[in-house]
Amino acid sequence: MFDFSDCILLYGPDLCPHHCHRFVVQGDTIQRIDRGEPCQALERGTWVIMPGMYNCHTHMGDSCLPDGATGMTLEAGFFRPNGYKYRELAKQTEADHLDHITHHLRYMARSGTIAHVDFREQGVYGSQLLRRASEATGVRSIILGQFNTLPFSAAELQHNQAHLSVQAQAELEALLEVADGFSESTMNDLTDAAWVQIRQITEQRQKRRAIHCLENAGYREASLAITGRGDLERALDLFQPDLVIHATVADASEIALLSQHRVNVVLNPRANANLGLPLPPIAPLIDSEANLLLGTDNGLLNSPNLLAELDFTYKVAKSQFGDAVRPDPVSILQMVTSNIRGFLPDVYGYLDTGLPADFVVLDFTQPHLRASRHLIASIVTRVTPEDVLLTVRQGRVLYSREQQAKLR
Ligand SMILES: [Zn+2]
Secondary structure, rough: EEEEEEEEEEEOOOEEEEEEEEEEOOOOOOEEEEEEEEOOOOOEEEEEEEOOEEEEEEEEHHHHOOOOOOOOOHHHHHHOOOOOOHHHHOOOOOOHHHHHHHHHEEEEEEEOOEEEEEOOHHHHHHHHHHHHHHHHOEEEEEEEEEEEEEEOOHHHHHHOOOOOOHEEEEEEEEEEEHOOOEEEEHHHHHOHHHHHHHHHHHOOOOOEEEEOOOOOHHHHHHHHHHHHHHHHHHHHHHHHHOOOEOOOOOOOHHHHHHHHHOEEEEEOHHHHHHOOOOOOOOHHHHHHOOOOOOEEEEEOOOOOOOOHHHHHHHHHHHHOOOOOOOOOOHHHHHHOOHHHHOOOOOOOOOOOOEEEOEEEEEEEEEOOOOOOHHHHHHHOOOHHHHEEEEEOOOEEEEEEHHHHHHOO
């Protein structure tokens, strides 16, 4: 049970800050919110309760290799079958790998994250490993598994006719026994016929689908050369993904496509910048009907700290809008909270009486926060993991600064 009094709470899907006389949690549910007046600026230091955050694109499997691909191209560092990441993952012992992933999930909780959506490499084994780490930490892992090795040769991909073999179908079925869905690196890694098969199999099993699209222009060009269609257009037609990751180089017609289909788009601007890629068109996407989410992408590239991603995204968006007025910082914070319902209808991503107790308590008594003139802007730009007091999912404590201090 939790019982907080005289704090501030970000209320409802609009994340409106209110004085909160009492906030009571019983079991896994928010039992009581005694809401006072709305409040944007602080007169004194206090605690601020906000919804737990969702990191909608990670590869926690390579969190065992921080900054390992420094100085490498995207292809040399990350691509199948022989990129640095795949060579190094194959060398990890099960115990060491599980330890790395578990500690990085704990770090996520420490930075206010309660759940993440992961592209998990290494087939069935890879998905099982992450499931164990998730169960140990209480951080929810929505696992989107991949084939252990690509099921088509370069010649088969070029010909673009082959279906999934019986063995590949069996691997997919086994994967979906463990994972919540399927992901693959790019549309160019499988044939059109295979994408349709995978869509049908995942639909039958009520599993989720996600794909990287338009991370760089090469994705679109390779797809056009083989099929006559860009990778995003093909993905929406054949695979119908629940999540499209990146959209880094989306042009006006591709942004229109994302908007028209109200696609859930996961932006990863720090990862794009770290690979020397263009920054995603955050401003036009905010103005579109696409549902925007944020991710930190590879553990190898970035810390899985959404607070850093919020800060970067907000400032890039301002620069792209070309003024200091837009966007409203609330729209950035919604990308890691209440926008999640567009992808996961079984969660809320906001706080109200009767909803699951998925929340984070921030220490706004700290000198750099206690006189904030704009609470939401300060959460987006100034809060660090050190300012997180408590992270709770469904009533379970995932991180407590107090408990952490006792352990030291
Ligand atoms: Zn990725």
